[in-house]
Each structure stands twice: as structure tokens, then as C-alpha cells.
Amino acid sequence: KNQVEQSPQSLIILEGKNCTLQCNYTVSPFSNLRWYKQDTGRGPVSLTIMTFSENTKSNGRYTATLDADTKQSSLHITASQLSDSASYICVVSARSWGKLQFGAGTQVVVTP
Amino acid sequence: DAGVIQSPRHEVTEMGQEVTLRCKPISGHDYLFWYRQTMMRGLELLIYFNNNVPIDDSGMPEDRFSAKMPNASFSTLKIQPSEPRDSAVYFCASSYGQGGTGELFFGEGSRLTVL
Numbered sequence: 001k002n003q004v005e006q007s008p009q010s011l012i013i014l015e016g017k018n019c020t021l022q023c024n025y026t027v028s029p030f031s032n033l034r035w036y037k038q039d040t041g042r043g044p045v046s047l048t049i050m051t052f053s054e055n056t057k058s059n060g061r062y063t064a065t066l067d068a069d070t071k072q073s074s075l076h077i078t079a080s081q082l083s084d085s086a087s088y089i090c091v092v093s094a095r096s097w098g099k100l101q102f103g104a105g106t107q108v109v110v111t112p
Numbered sequence: 113d114a115g116v117i118q119s120p121r122h123e124v125t126e127m128g129q130e131v132t133l134r135c136k137p138i139s140g141h142d143y144l145f146w147y148r149q150t151m152m153r154g155l156e157l158l159i160y161f162n163n164n165v166p167i168d169d170s171g172m173p174e175d176r177f178s179a180k181m182p183n184a185s186f187s188t189l190k191i192q193p194s195e196p197r198d199s200a201v202y203f204c205a206s207s208y209g210q211g212g213t214g215e216l217f218f219g220e221g222s223r224l225t226v227l
Binding site: 034046051100 | 116
């Protein structure tokens with residue numbers, strides 16, 4: 001069973017609207033949680049990294065939250081743009097490079 | 113810095129042929145990773161190196177897969193013989209720092225199609 005579950009699997013939003021992606025994990029011990037953006041045909045690019053003590057981090061129009069007690073994270077996209085169309089991957093680290101657990105990703109499509 | 117550089121970007125080969133994928137990590141990074149991405153299984157770690165030494169190769173599917181890192185600026189992933197089920201996008205990534213805490217930089221990937 002995957003230790004990192006993302007929802008929804010995909011979503012379509014209108015340009016200019018906001019959306020929120022969810023990530024639930026069971027990875028333990030926990031070191032940090034990352035959100036990556038992967039454009040079609042490209043490699044993943046890091047958006048945010050949060051440690052246990054951080055509960056929110058922003059990168060431009062992207063804001064990630066973390067609740068380490070409930071083992072949940074969310075990625076909020078504000079005022080979406082067409083360039084936000086991509087797959088968003090949640091990755092949880094258990095203090096070892098060999099123990100990074102990847103979610104299956106949420107495919108976001110922003111329409112004009 | 114040019115980032116992590118992978119080659120080839122696309123490879124189409126026939127079953128049974130040898131495939132070699134190449135990676136140049138970011139200068140100064142001491143960790144190098146090879147990942148495979150498929151629609152069914154997402155991103156999977158194949159192997160990673162620290163200071164050119166393989167640390168964990170438990171993700172390598174079988175003996176047909178091998179990886180080397182002869183120096184700090186170059187790594188290869190070889191599949192011999194290749195099979196159709198090896199078709200996937202292979203990513204190389206590099207980082208600096210221990211314990212999975214550093215920033216992880218991915219290359220653009222090598223899309224492999226085995227006919």
C-alpha cells in the first residue's frame with residue numbers, strides 16, 4: 001500500500017480560480033514533505049519543502065500546509081494560470097534518501 | 113549551472129538490445145539518484161550513489177539493470193538485454209546533503225521505448 005496518497009487524482013479548473021490539492025501520508029519517522037510540479041515531458045521541479053516544525057510555506061501563488069499530527073498536507077494554488085497545468089507530486093521523506101515516498105500525483109488542467 | 117543533464121532524451125530500441133542512459137549531475141552535489149516513472153507505478157527509486165559509491169540498489173528490477181558512477185560528474189544506467197516492459201521515463205536527480213533533507217534536482221528525463 002502506498003504510504004503517500006494524493007487526492008483528487010485529477011481536476012479541471014478555470015483560469016483565475018483557486019484550487020487545493022491534498023496529500024495524506026503514513027511515512028514514519030517523518031523528516032520532511034515536498035511538493036513538486038511536473039510539466040508534461042519535463043522533470044519534476046521542487047515547489048516547497050517543509051520540515052516537522054513548519055506548518056505553512058509559500059512559493060509565489062503556491063502555498064503548502066502541513067499538519068504533522070494528522071499527517072496531512074495541502075497545496076493551494078491561488079489565481080490559477082494556464083502555466084499551472086501540470087502534475088503535482090507529494091513526496092515524503094523518512095530521514096533517508098532511500099526512503100523518499102512518492103505520491104501518484106494530481107493532474108491539474110487549467111482552462112481559459 | 114546548467115542543472116542535471118541527461119542523454120538521450122528519447123531512445124527507441126528493439127527488444128534484446130543494450131540501452132545506456134547517461135547523466136551529469138549538478139557540480140558539487142554528492143548524491144545522485146536514478147528513478148523510473150511509469151503511468152502505473154509513478155516514480156520509483158532504482159539506485160542512488162553517495163560520493164560515487166552505490167548506497168542502495170534495492171530498487172533495481174533485476175540483473176539486466178546496472179548503474180555506474182565512475183566519477184563525480186558522470187553516471188550511466190545500462191539495461192542489457194532490454195525488454196518491452198522496461199519502457200518508461202528514466203530520471204536522474206542530484207542533491208547535496210545527508211538524510212534526505214536536501215533539495216532534489218531532477219533532469220529532464222530519458223524516455224525509453226522498447227519495441
